[in-house]
Amino acid sequence: MAVTPELTTNPNPSRPAILYAAAAVVSLVGLADAIYLTVEHLSGRSVKCTIVSGCSEVLSSQYATVGGVSLALVGAIAYFVVFSLATLAAFGYKGSGKLLTFVVALMFVTSLWLVYLQAFVIKAFCQFCLLSALVTFALTGLVVAILLRERTR
């Protein structure tokens, strides 16, 4: 079987590959969460919070859409992109790791902003949005771990 040039560029892929695989798995949680929110948003139903009580306030606020597009849909696309890049990186595809770092950094900043909005502007929390932020923070942790690992090599 022919080995692609991309696959030969990573001589010791075990540790980063595991971290990339972990990032792919974690992003699936975010993807599931974002899909649920997208469907509920597009269906126009009120999302019911079971742990905290601010889902309706957050999801019906002006910050729930960006230019008429549901933020949950943007999140779903972002998580799918992260999953794809992490999977490719786990298989040693060159370039996908750097792109993953960039996308996750962007998501991290966005998540910080969204948590700030919930806490200080809307003054209500949505558990599904908090889960999404938690997933992004976990992804950030994994990406930082990958970067540190690569720096020490």
Place this chain on the structure above:
Amino acid sequence: MKRVLPFLIIAAVFGIALVTAWSLKRSGAETAPVRSETPGVSPNARNPSTSASAPVAIPAAADAGADPPHAHGPVNAPVTIEEFGDFQCPPCSLLHPVLKTMEAEFGSRLRVIFREFPLVPTHEHALVAARAAEAAGMQGKFWEMHDLLFTNQNSWKDAFDVRPIFEEYARKIGLNLARYRQDVSSETVQYRIFLDGKRARSLGVKGTPTVFMNGREVPFESLAPEKLRTLISAEIGKRGQ
């Protein structure tokens, strides 16, 4: 194979994501399991469909709700729409102009009933709003308050204290303010909301707006003006009017 494998995984996840979204949408659009398993049909549902995708009928044993209900249109209208709504629910405020349009278009052939279903504690002002509407109803001006609450939802839903805002609405529609203040916290108003909520629960209503047409639930996606218009026309056609 190793070169293609990640793409296969990505494609598989993409497919699963699409299927999940589709099934979530379907499960949300269809009625709750409680209702779909409940036997019996409403006396109003003269021709209930039995297909799997058909809306579920109101069970005969359902609670009656507040009596008399807040209704627009003649009792013998060929089509009766019963809405379970929450004044603080954004989709309900979007449905409000749609129902107004339908009422204008179908006139005496359509009867619209509004039932209180405040989603507390999700919507912190929903109960106060329901009480304000019911108190207005005690002076024969339920629909005037109902309209004001929905059309101005954005201006009060984030307010800290909505009571002065609702009192302003009461003044605007010409209510006797002293009586309004008394009625808002009266047992009669509280009991009406309780009875509507009891009916909602007996029907398995879980979200708002939930709409029943001639005793059968209308899927949420059919509440768009053009779809609702078609459904009402079909219902009128069935009754040969």
